[in-house]
Amino acid sequence: MFWDVTQLPLTPDGQTPIRVLTIAGTDSGGGAGIQADSRTFAMCGVHACVAVAAVTVQNTVGVSAFHEIPPEIVAGQVRAVVTDIGIGAAKTGMLASTEIIESVASVCNELGIGRDRRIPLLVDPVSASMHGDPLLHESALDALRTTLIPMATIVTPNLDEVSLLTGIDVVDDATARTAAEALHAMGAQYALVKGGHLRTSTSSTDILFDGSEFLEFTSPRIHTSNDHGGGDTLGSAIVSALAHGWTVPDAVAFGKEWVTKSLAASYDLGAGHGPVSPLWRLHDAEDA
């Protein structure tokens, strides 16, 4: 354990907890996507609603196929949840196509989800799996840039996604800052450039930019190849904190501590990359 994570307040048994929504793809191997989001949401004590945008055929060694959900069904899930259950924050992950991205942007706009609206929106511009298998049609990158990222309270690309979206290859702190500026210029309120893929460093630093100030979130590098679902776990912890009304910098600090502990608790699974695990939270509760 590296530090004590300041936990989010838990709701007493029998009372309705804060609700959040993930709009993303499923992972049949249970490591990333909606499965990773739901695990972290549960461990953070919030109620998870889901809008499935795609179903992947996936295990620990890769993604062999995916099926896209019709855009109106994706939007329908979002509308059904928000108008009945109500949510405090939302997150997007794998959206696969231009049509789904446009449908999600439109329903979020209709329901007051997005930057400067009632409900904050985290956009994780998921483009490929860690094995390089595509999770987004290349033609949909433009819709991410021009339709969804401008609606984001916070956009959270990894370095491969930064390169696809901005053309900038991040190799150090200076290029990470330039990339954060480029992402902010696309219209996101905050840009978080995640540094997990800079494997040469002994630490892992994520850089947050709001148009005027850079904030750095650094953790020791965890030596593990079981890092599947790391981006989703970070994003869903941030969304849980945003739903509690935390500021974006405080929510990112919480998410960064959460994912670091989840990387330290990751485990072997299958023949490939095992998942990061927020189940450490159960042991912390046992110790309390």
Ligand SMILES: Nc1ncnc2c1ncn2[C@@H]1O[C@H](COP(=O)(O)OP(=O)(O)O)[C@@H](O)[C@H]1O
């Ligand atoms: N080996 C590691 N040690 C510590 N933190 C890491 C490690 N790998 C990734 N992270 C952190 O996990 C989060 C997800 O990062 P990253 O791997 O860049 O994104 P993604 O999972 O979307 O590819 C970031 O906060 C990053 O700093």
Ligand SMILES: Cc1ncc(COP(=O)(O)OP(=O)(O)O)c(N)n1
């Ligand atoms: C359905 C689905 N969504 C997202 C991902 C990518 O997960 P992420 O945590 O961003 O990154 P890796 O674990 O692939 O490094 C996925 N694989 N599947």
